[in-house]
Amino acid sequence: MLAAFPHAMPVEGLIGGLMIGIAAALMLLGLGRIAGVSGLAARATGIADSGAPRRIAIAFVIGLPLGAFLVSLATGGVVTRFPPSVIPMILGGLLVGFGTRLGSGCTSGHGVCGMSRLSRRSLTATAIFMASGFITVALMRFGGLL
């Protein structure tokens, strides 16, 4: 079946996914907290005033680019294909920031941590943001924006 998608990276995806899950498990079993990146980012910057201790949130958030940098060094570079215009970054970022605060989580908190807990709240949120993502990209495709 995967032969139909020659550009897919199932092995790297699975290994990278396991790393993400191990990191989230370390936060849960070590610190008793959800590895939700939107919440930790809001806490690290002081935008949220409840949640993880600020120093913990800052340490986790610093780790994200640090880990990506180490992979980039070890593998000789990580491919990131950004759109040529900065407008999708700004518009997308605003919606991601506002939406994850209003909806109390993102792909990590609801998608990874909540779904694996079989949280009804997170299963609902994940179904909605996935559907919204599919619809948004379909509209972009048929609107000639992709």
Place this chain on the structure above:
Amino acid sequence: MIRLAIALVAGSIFGAGLAYSGMSDPARVQGFLDLFGNWDPTLAFVMGGAIIPMAFAWLIQRRIDKPFAEAHFSLPGTVNIDRKLGIGAALFGAGWGISGLCPGPGLADLAINPLPALAFVIAMLAGMAVHRVTN
């Protein structure tokens, strides 16, 4: 100190996983969301891979009184489904589709492709601040 180290290590493994899995590449994430284009299933493998260790972690969590380096668990409730959850998730999904980024990859990409990632991260923090001011 041990708590800070755990958070830094967890964040680093998380960021490494994002970069290794291709999830720090906005075009690949957008490729997963692009059902009518050249569909890329990689994100499903990442999500599946991440859920496996976490499912075991939740099984362990139910059998221990407290986490290893803290006095107690600080976990959100899981039941209340309201309009805020639905509208927030829908807006987040739209932004995810437009940019190909969610918060983790946006932050991880600061080390790989700093300029566009910084534009995303600043906008994301601005969106969070708007939520804070209006709620």
